[in-house]
Amino acid sequence: MLTVVAPRGELELVISERSGKSVASRQFHKGALRILRPHYLDGSGQVCYVMVNPGGAYLGADLYAIDVEVEGGADLLLTTQSATKIYRTPDSFAEQRMRIQLGERAKLELMPDQLIAYREASYRQNTHITVRPSSCLVMAEIVTPGWSPDGATFRYEELRLRTEIYVETEAGSDLLALDNLLIRPPLADVTGLGFMEGFSHVGSLLVVDSRVDQALADELHTLASAHQAHTGISLTRTIAGSTGLVMRALSNSTEELQRLLGDCSTLLRNRWSGQGPVNLRKY
Template sequence: MSTASAPSPAPMGELGLRIETRAGRSFATQQFHQGALRVLRPNYLDDSGQVCYVMVNPGGAYLGADLYVIDVDVQDGAQLLLTTQSATKIYRTPGSFAQQRMTLRLGEGAQLELAPDQLIAYREASYRQNTHVTVHPSSSLIMAEVVTPGWSPDGASFRYEELRLRNEIRVEADAGEERHGNTELLALDNVLLRPPLNDVTGLGFMEGFSHLGSLIVVDQRADQTLADELHQVTAGYDAYTGVSLTAAKAGTRALVLRALSNSTEELNRLLRAGTTLLRHCWYGQEPLNLRKY
């Protein structure tokens, strides 16, 4: 006797972007938004042709049972910088968790830099974030993220219930295949945080730290030399860091830098240092300055 699974909730917000390039400049050829997600007008922060879009959630926060769906397709040779207007806040989620599902596709020679503001989980918050990435062997991806607990007016740390952050990264198995054809698993990155099960100030929860920073890089140039350079760049910050590198698939690799700290700003500074190195060495671009405030 089979039991039907519970139906997926209707999305509170949906966002779709298709980015193409023409005459050395990238732009959206398709743009869709519905509900509590949208993007601001595009900007060009330098003369590289990379287009910058800022995602906005007018509702201000994710609540219980909320579902947000984001779909981004960066076509051959296009360049996209995607960020958020402000921090993503997860409030109390009685009854059911909030969730975000993001699908990213990168074509041949495409470049995507994902640089959201921090994710803040407040008291009694439960959240699941699933990101599915498909890259061409020649494309380049940089994803940075900081996770921090919310704080109460008296300065005490809120105890969120649970955060599940899952990144599945696949690479096209054959450069001659059609888009969305056969793919190989390059990396599966799973993070599960449950503060109530451990003392937030003890060794049972992130080695005594409360904040988590992640930098995920997918590129043919991601190798042990880059891992060593990133480790050196981030060594001077008040954070505990580690770098891991996957085996090559179809000529490309995934690199994950993980950092633990007790400071959101320190992790933001550390991840900016890492992305600055990559932007300079790979793209010939200046350090990122989004000037949101």
């Protein structure tokens, strides 16, 4: 018998362009997910929304479903109110399923606070993204381990973060990139040297845009070299003019990864839309 798990939290958000300003044309939430009122951080017309989990954390067997659509010409900055915490999951893993759709000339900056996995936590995150050839996508994410009062690192069980990106054209939908990050700290003693190169924190930057090229990758690599992080950058293939860029950065500091990803985001915002740095201070 097939068991259907009901999401503990559901969120739907559709952003449309109205007279040069991006607005929500549909909002829906249910259960342990909320969204705060919109903010406009500059004069660009970009709207900023903040997702909230009133429960404070993901627990065992929790399922969260998030559906975001940015329609043609609209511009969304989406973040979270605080870090996403994964506590121990003795019965089953916690899971987040996210679906993102971007229309022509749509732009999405997805900038959540860090994901913190505590002792005995298992978590799966599946993100399915569809873009158009003229869409712009910038995603940044940081994964950190939880800490005990005496400063020792908690050993979470497993994190699986899978992101699929498709480019939709008149001819159909083609896979642009599949980013699959699997971290199992308990196996570190087995794998020995080379497991995350001895670092405890990992940051990821994923960019999809027609303006992505090797020159941009080289520039971001140079920018990253000024930070205390072990960084690698790769490019995807090109579909209908759209190319993806993936940066992975390893460090022992959440703040260092925040600075690195923030500097990369600032470079892209300034160059592509004339916007300044994002200030998402939440205290």
